[in-house]
Amino acid sequence: MSSFKAHSVLPGFNLALGFTLLYLSLIVLIPLSSLFFKTATLGWGGFYDVATSDRVLASLRVTFTTSFVAAIVNALFGLIVAWVLVRYKFPGKRIIDALVDLPFALPTAVAGITLATLYAPNGWLGQYFAAQDIKVAYTPLGIVVALTFIGLPFVVRTVQPVLADVEAEVEEAAASLGAGRWDVFRRVIFPAIFPALLTGFSLAFARAIGEYGSVIFIAGNMPYISEISPLLIVAKLEQYDYAGATAIAVIMLLLSFSLLLAINALQWWSSNRGAR
Amino acid sequence: MSTPTITRKISTRESTTVTLLLIGVALAYLLLFLGLPLVAVFVEAFKKGWQLYWEALQEPDAWSAIKLTFIAAAIAVPANLVFGVSAAWAIAKFEFKGKSLLITLIDLPFAVSPVVSGLVYVLLFGAQGWFGPWLQAHDIKLLFAVPGIVLATIFVTFPFIARELIPLMQSQGKEEEEAAVSLGASGWQTFYKVTLPNIKWGLLYGVILCNARAMGEFGAVSVVSGHIRGLTNTMPLHVEILYNEYNFVAAFSIASLLALLAVVTLLIKALVEWQAKRSGEPLHHGA
Amino acid sequence: MSITIENLNKNFGSYKALDNINLEVNSGELLALLGPSGCGKTSLLRIIGGMELADSGKLLFHGEDVQQRDARERNVGFVFQHYALFRHMTVFENVAFGLRVKPKKERHNEAEIKRRVHELLNLVQLDFLHDRYPAQLSGGQRQRIALARALAVEPKILLLDEPFGALDAQVRKELRRWLRRLHDELHITSIFVTHDQEEALEVADRVVVMNKGKIEQVGTPDEVYAAPATPFVYKFIGNVNMFHSRDHAPWAAEHGDAVAYVRPHDIDISRIAQDDTALPVEVKLVRAIGSIVRVEVALDSSSEIIQIELSRERFDSAPLVIGDKVFIRPRQFRVFESGVLNELSAA
Numbered sequence: 001m002s003s004f005k006a007h008s009v010l011p012g013f014n015l016a017l018g019f020t021l022l023y024l025s026l027i028v029l030i031p032l033s034s035l036f037f038k039t040a041t042l043g044w045g046g047f048y049d050v051a052t053s054d055r056v057l058a059s060l061r062v063t064f065t066t067s068f069v070a071a072i073v074n075a076l077f078g079l080i081v082a083w084v085l086v087r088y089k090f091p092g093k094r095i096i097d098a099l100v101d102l103p104f105a106l107p108t109a110v111a112g113i114t115l116a117t118l119y120a121p122n123g124w125l126g127q128y129f130a131a132q133d134i135k136v137a138y139t140p141l142g143i144v145v146a147l148t149f150i151g152l153p154f155v156v157r158t159v160q161p162v163l164a165d166v167e168a169e170v171e172e173a174a175a176s177l178g179a180g181r182w183d184v185f186r187r188v189i190f191p192a193i194f195p196a197l198l199t200g201f202s203l204a205f206a207r208a209i210g211e212y213g214s215v216i217f218i219a220g221n222m223p224y225i226s227e228i229s230p231l232l233i234v235a236k237l238e239q240y241d242y243a244g245a246t247a248i249a250v251i252m253l254l255l256s257f258s259l260l261l262a263i264n265a266l267q268w269w270s271s272n273r274g275a276r
Numbered sequence: 277m278s279t280p281t282i283t284r285k286i287s288t289r290e291s292t293t294v295t296l297l298l299i300g301v302a303l304a305y306l307l308l309f310l311g312l313p314l315v316a317v318f319v320e321a322f323k324k325g326w327q328l329y330w331e332a333l334q335e336p337d338a339w340s341a342i343k344l345t346f347i348a349a350a351i352a353v354p355a356n357l358v359f360g361v362s363a364a365w366a367i368a369k370f371e372f373k374g375k376s377l378l379i380t381l382i383d384l385p386f387a388v389s390p391v392v393s394g395l396v397y398v399l400l401f402g403a404q405g406w407f408g409p410w411l412q413a414h415d416i417k418l419l420f421a422v423p424g425i426v427l428a429t430i431f432v433t434f435p436f437i438a439r440e441l442i443p444l445m446q447s448q449g450k451e452e453e454e455a456a457v458s459l460g461a462s463g464w465q466t467f468y469k470v471t472l473p474n475i476k477w478g479l480l481y482g483v484i485l486c487n488a489r490a491m492g493e494f495g496a497v498s499v500v501s502g503h504i505r506g507l508t509n510t511m512p513l514h515v516e517i518l519y520n521e522y523n524f525v526a527a528f529s530i531a532s533l534l535a536l537l538a539v540v541t542l543l544i545k546a547l548v549e550w551q552a553k554r555s556g557e558p559l560h561h562g563a
Numbered sequence: 564m565s566i567t568i569e570n571l572n573k574n575f576g577s578y579k580a581l582d583n584i585n586l587e588v589n590s591g592e593l594l595a596l597l598g599p600s601g602c603g604k605t606s607l608l609r610i611i612g613g614m615e616l617a618d619s620g621k622l623l624f625h626g627e628d629v630q631q632r633d634a635r636e637r638n639v640g641f642v643f644q645h646y647a648l649f650r651h652m653t654v655f656e657n658v659a660f661g662l663r664v665k666p667k668k669e670r671h672n673e674a675e676i677k678r679r680v681h682e683l684l685n686l687v688q689l690d691f692l693h694d695r696y697p698a699q700l701s702g703g704q705r706q707r708i709a710l711a712r713a714l715a716v717e718p719k720i721l722l723l724d725e726p727f728g729a730l731d732a733q734v735r736k737e738l739r740r741w742l743r744r745l746h747d748e749l750h751i752t753s754i755f756v757t758h759d760q761e762e763a764l765e766v767a768d769r770v771v772v773m774n775k776g777k778i779e780q781v782g783t784p785d786e787v788y789a790a791p792a793t794p795f796v797y798k799f800i801g802n803v804n805m806f807h808s809r810d811h812a813p814w815a816a817e818h819g820d821a822v823a824y825v826r827p828h829d830i831d832i833s834r835i836a837q838d839d840t841a842l843p844v845e846v847k848l849v850r851a852i853g854s855i856v857r858v859e860v861a862l863d864s865s866s867e868i869i870q871i872e873l874s875r876e877r878f879d880s881a882p883l884v885i886g887d888k889v890f891i892r893p894r895q896f897r898v899f900e901s902g903v904l905n906e907l908s909a910a
Contacts, residue, residue, distance in 0.1 A: 004372055004373050005370060005371065005372035005373070006370070006371035006372070007615055007616040008369070008370050008371075008450070008614075009454055009457045009458070009613060009614050009633070009634040009635075010369050010370070010450060010453050010454065010457060010463070010466070011457075011462075011463030011466075012365060012463050012467070013366060013369075013370050013372075015362070016362040016363070016365040016366040017362075017366040017370075017372070019358075019359070019362045020359065020362050020363040020366055020378070021378075023359045024359075024363075024378075024381060024382065027427075027430055027431055027434055028381070028384055028385055028431065028434060029381070030400075031396035031397060031399075031400055031431070032384065032388070032396055034396055034399040034400050034405075034406060035392070035395070035396060035399065038399050077301075077302075077305045080298055080301055080302050080305070081302045081305065081306060083298060083302075084298050084299050084302040084303075085302075088295060088298075088299055090299055094546070096303070096306060098542050098543075098545070098546045099306065099310050099311065099314075099542070100306070100310070101542055101545065102310045102314060102538060102542065103310070104485065104488070104489075105485075105488045105492075105537075105538035105539075105541040105542050105545075106313075106314075106492070106534070106535060106538040107491070107492025107493070107494060107511075107512045107515075107531075107534045107537075107538070108492065108494050108495070108512075109492075109494040109512040109513075109515050109516055109531070109534075110317060110492070110512070110515065110531040110534045110535055110538075111313065112494075113515060113516075113519045113527060113528070113531060114313045114316050114317050114320070114528075114531070115313060117316065117320060117524070118312065118313060118316055124312070124316065125308075125312070148309060149309050149310075149313070152309060152310070181289075181290055181291075181294075206387060209389070210387075210388065210389025210390060210391070210392070210495075211389070211390075211495075212389065212390050212391045212494065212495035212498075213390070213494030213495050213498075213512065217516075217519065230389050230390075230391040230392075230495065231391075233389075233391050233392070233395060234391060234498070234499060237395065237398065237499065240404075242398065242399065242402065242404055245395060246395065246399065249389070249391075249392040249395055252389060252392070253387075253388070253392070256387065257387070260387075451643050451645060451647035452647045452648075452649055452650075454614055454634075454641075454643070454647065455641065455643055455647040455648075455649075455712075456649075456660065456664070457634050457635055458612060458613075458614075458634050458635070458639065458640070458641040458713075459660055459661035459664065459712065459713075459715070459716055460635050460661055460664055460665060460716055461635070461660070461661075461664040462635070462664070465664045469649075469660070469664070470649055473649075473651040473652075474650065474651060555651075556650070556698065
């Protein structure tokens with residue numbers, strides 16, 4: 001008997017899996033499939049026209065560059081934060097540690113209006129930038145600020161447990177062999193946490209690409225300059241251009257999936273290299 | 277010959293300067309990006325005094341937005357809870373083909389932009405959508421109405437509880453459940469008396485994160501809501517409208533409630549993590 | 564309750580976990596399933612307990628087919644390898660579990676449950692731990708609680724999966740003697756799985772030696788040790804020397820291409836050749852281990868080491884030192900055709 005499911009004495013499999021599949025189909029799969037059916041109504045020509053229109057291309061460029069920059073910022077500073085939280089003791093550490101998850105818990109609209117207010121030319125932080133003649137709010141730089149905020153926990157939370165698992169013995173062994181502190185980090189610790197760092201980076205990146213709520217308040221939303229793709233989808237919807245909106249959504253999905261696939265491949269490669 | 281002096285020091289710690297520098301950078305970064313915005317919400321909300329803050333919250337539209345937010349969460353969270361438990365039961369306690377594909381599909385809503393999550397329901401239930409004409413003919417309004425908001429909320433919070441429970445229940449194995457069955461327990465008794473007590477903290481953890489997202493969701497709900505004041509506005513949407521009307525005090529007043537929700541969420545989350553650690557139940561962190 | 568297993572088969576994909584198993588377990592006996600990991604012993608135990616289903620074959624309890632019967636309805640007590648104690652329940656609640664989940668009309672009242680649980684806890688001598696949690700117990704204590712929990716439902720059959728596997732050596736020895744005494748008191752038909760030959764030989768009434776999904780031999784501990792049915796049993800239980808007839812077993816030469824299996828304590832050592840088939844060897848190592856002396860010798864013609872065990876008295880009556888040239892001859896051996904499980908003769 002080569003069956004779909006291995007025998008088990010535990011009951012409830014049919015009910016649990018049946019409900020799971022039904023709910024998954026109704027809530028996620030069927031609705032998502034409508035994206036592709038709707039796009040199909042455009043035909044290849046129509047899809048190509050939407051995809052290559054200047055405004056769409058510009059929005060994709062803005063979305064992906066700002067997301068990438070924000071994810072890089074988060075990778076760098078997230079690594080430092082994770083390091084500090086794992087390795088050092090200092091007063092208030094537990095509160096700081098809990099605070100890291102704020103972007104998960106704070107509604108994006110709240111983050112959006114707050115960051116816009118802070119970084120506006122007359123805001124708490126914006127005034128200092130304005131003095132240097134730098135505009136943050138209502139420019140792509142503002143988008144980077146918002147995306148950095150919402151992606152902040154990802155790198156910290158993926159690197160933290162892996163860093164805590166690096167055995168002190170390995171470091172001591174390296175040090176006893178004459179490696180300096182920087183060498184130990186570069187040659188022993190960093191390779192061990194690199195896959196986790198990459199995971200955190202790609203999670204932050206993926207989240208940033210789709211982000212809407214926190215960005216639209218601070219972005220200024222100037223077509224061709226600071227208009228992100230999710231906003232363009234909303235704009236098309238408001239003009240009842242459902243097919244156009246759907247086409248952009250599909251392009252975004254395809255781009256993010258291929259990017260994530262590439263990052264996964266890189267990760268697979270780097271962790272296999274490290275595997276003994 | 278004199279005793280040789282040890283010149284090479286073994287360094288398994290950074291120098292004090294480097295340590296302080298790293299702590300300084302980390303704290304500055306976190307305060308700038310997390311601490312300051314959190315404080316700013318409350319400062320902006322109380323800028324014009326208690327009086328205006330209080331009035332802003334008592335406004336009928338604000339009130340109905342608060343109610344709608346709670347309704348949406350009150351439906352979405354239990355629905356995803358039932359789903360999360362049954363998905364985790366099937367995946368963690370049984371071996372079957374296509375399991376890893378199923379796990380990937382459950383994570384799908386996280387990979388989709390919130391705006392797109394809303395869009396798919398417009399495509400299904402909108403006037404030009406698959407079910408649009410049928411719904412219109414039967415005079416059922418899903419889109420730009422409460423059911424659409426609830427559906428979009430369910431979609432974006434779909435994976436939260438399942439992905440918390442699946443690794444937890446997988447790590448606990450199924451021996452305890454098998455023992456219960458061999459001692460004569462029924463399926464329901466096994467789940468209720470053996471499984472549930474072992475996953476209670478993970479369950480609570482997932483529920484709290486799910487609830488925070490359900491109450492705070494903006495993008496998806498924005499697309500399906502229609503922004504009808506007093507009717508289809510949730511709190512985050514109401515914040516947007518007030519902000520765009522330059523009614524900053526009112527906008528930040530509502531925002532301060534949501535920020536409070538976030539702070540409470542973080543508090544409970546820390547508490548649950550602490551309790552789970554004490555009872556030896558491994559939590560799967562991150563959302 | 565007796566158990567009858569007929570032509571039982573179980574495959575996991577293309578892997579044959581159980582290959583046509585036939586076995587009769589007598590009522591009230593304590594049986595050991597012994598074999599290396601992956602030999603199918605745990606699969607067999609789980610099939611008897613109803614945790615797995617066989618692909619084909621029969622499983623009868625007291626003559627009655629139970630294959631279609633759910634694990635809950637087989638009246639079998641199962642002790643898991645890692646105990647599977649309910650971590651959120653006290654010791655008392657763990658043992659009481661099976662009584663509490665009984666259908667309403669069969670359920671005892673609280674006082675009766677209490678009495679029974681304490682009786683069982685006294686039986687396993689751990690009543691003083693009744694309000695502790697599993698995490699607060701030692702490995703040996705958990706093991707005994709797991710047993711008490713399985714006994715609470717008054718099973719007709721008790722199944723134990725590597726009951727002492729996770730314990731350290733000293734505790735393991737104590738517990739297995741304790742289990743033997745307990746079985747003598749209760750007389751429940753019991754089957755336990757182990758990969759430890761010493762454990763099987765010391766505790767069980769009968770031992771089933773398994774390898775690669777097949778039963779190699781069923782017998783009393785004495786039988787499987789003294790008269791192994793196959794080369795595998797010879798190698799798996801106790802130490803053995805192998806002599807290839809062609810090279811250096813003249814006393815087994817009549818069988819052609821065959822291998823003679825000889826236990827280390829079944830070899831005589833002498834300064835002069837006992838007869839013309841005695842092998843001339845050189846002593847390579849002499850080591851006294853407690854009450855026995857282990858002597859390693861090598862044939863002049865090869866570098867292969869032959870192990871010999873002598874009692875201390877025997878050794879002292881004719882001491883040996885490294886480098887001595889002596890002769891050896893087996894007192895007892897069995898010959899199997901090379902590579903085939905075909906027994907040819909026994910001396």
